[in-house]
Amino acid sequence: MTEPLLQIEGLHKSFGALKATDDVSLMLVPGEIHALIGPNGAGKSTLIKQIAGGLAPDAGTIRFAGEDITALPTPARARAGLGRTFQISSLAMEYTVLQNAVLGAVGQRGSVWRFFKPVMGDTELRATAMAALERVGLADHATTRTAELSHGQRRLLEVAVALTLKPRAFLMDEPMAGLGASGSKRLTGFLDGLRREAPILLVEHDMDAVFALADRISVLVYGKVIATGTGDEIRANPQVREAYLGEEDAA
């Protein structure tokens, strides 16, 4: 097996008596999509937050590309190559779609300490930004104010900004939410190809997308990983059926 790019070992995080992350260990290897599923409140977003930065774990280590990043602040993790998208879109709402993408390109190039050259006149940054927007199908909306985008389009813009960062791994928190059936299908096709550029740790509620995409699936329940395996293995796992998939069937 290839060397894991992202390796999480023995991660713990409690909020009072609530164990949001309970001894979680998982890894992401190059070329794969590793889906993280679980019922609401299972601690998926809490886990993503600890990996991307912004929430310090109580115990455990997070290694990325051979480095221990457990103690690094969020910007340093992004610069190390973690491209994150948020569950609730987190964008500069007053900016145009293109400006948001250019911001990503600025961060990637590390060229923020420039004070006189107009950023929107930089052909290279614009090209990087436009290429990313085209890939997610937002090029036509480049001049739209981000606040005017639909919910689903904002999710796509999040993905586009992550693309401008040219990350070594993606952390995507429910990118399909709000996309609708056709949008969701289109993004599924896109992510399918994206895994060859960089592996994806994917939190997703859309089970069709998860089973279509994931090389491996980890199931999180009450902060614990109760199973990890291929789609077929997860489907056949009685514990998972009881905890999660069964509930959905019943509903």
Next chain:
Amino acid sequence: MSRARAVNLLLFAMLPVTALVALALDEPFIITLATKAAILALAGVGLNIALGLGGLVSLGHAAFFGLGGYAMGILAHHAQTFTPLMEAPFLIEGTKSMPVIWLTAAIIGAIAALLIGALSLRTSGVYFIMITLAFGQMLYYFAISWPAYGGEDGLSIYVRNGFPGLNTLDPIQFFAIVFTLLAVVLFLAGRLAAAPFGLALAAARQNPERVETVGLSPYRLRLLAFVISGAITALAGTLFADLNRFVSPTMLSWHMSGEIMIFVILGGVGRLYGPVAGAALFILLEHILGGLSDFWHVYLGLLLLLVVLFARGGMIGALAGREVAHD
């Protein structure tokens, strides 16, 4: 030409046109008013980089304004009394040269902003406002209780400082100096807002999480913005002291911070020419309403209330419409 551009140009031209008309009519007092407006506008441009672009509500900018004033006062005081400022470890003498004083003031403003910013930017919201206010008041009380430079009475400078080749005592020439500085700083501030730094700084105001996610530190962006802001406000402070040929602790008091903030809000927060509009309007109101009633601040307060409630973009927002996103 877009409407916003036309409004900006008009606002920009308003001050020199006023000064020149006053010159033709032989009304030096009006020239002095225009000079005062330009200086206060400059202080506002400084604050606007922190407040408008960075979203940093600083109630301590009087600290930088006053430090600029005292930089001028102290240097000029030593020059006019022929005493050195400091003899050991090396000799520093006073000076009456404007360029030297400006540079000194800007550097002192920048250093003070770096120290105050490094501590206060670790907090946000109300705490940030209170900490900047506390730093400002600390300097204010220090200036009052320190007798070496006049204490509560302040420092008078008998002759306005000099600028090579110009007679600074002539109101229109001093106005020209002040207005040129304002124009240069406006140009640079405009470039700054459009540069990668400006894009990231304004993004950090809208959504710091987004900025972190692309690998940038909002703290560092804000700290640098605060330093630039402090340096510009200190520069305005020296000019203000030079205009009055007097510096006192009043320049450091939180009333001053509030006034600078009022220009910015009246004119339009985050709009490049907002402080110019706001400062000009403030001086106009002070002059007209101040002549009618001693309680003119009540009307200023009403106007401010109306702007905050009904015209969020300030005067510029009302005249030129909502800011169009670039590109």
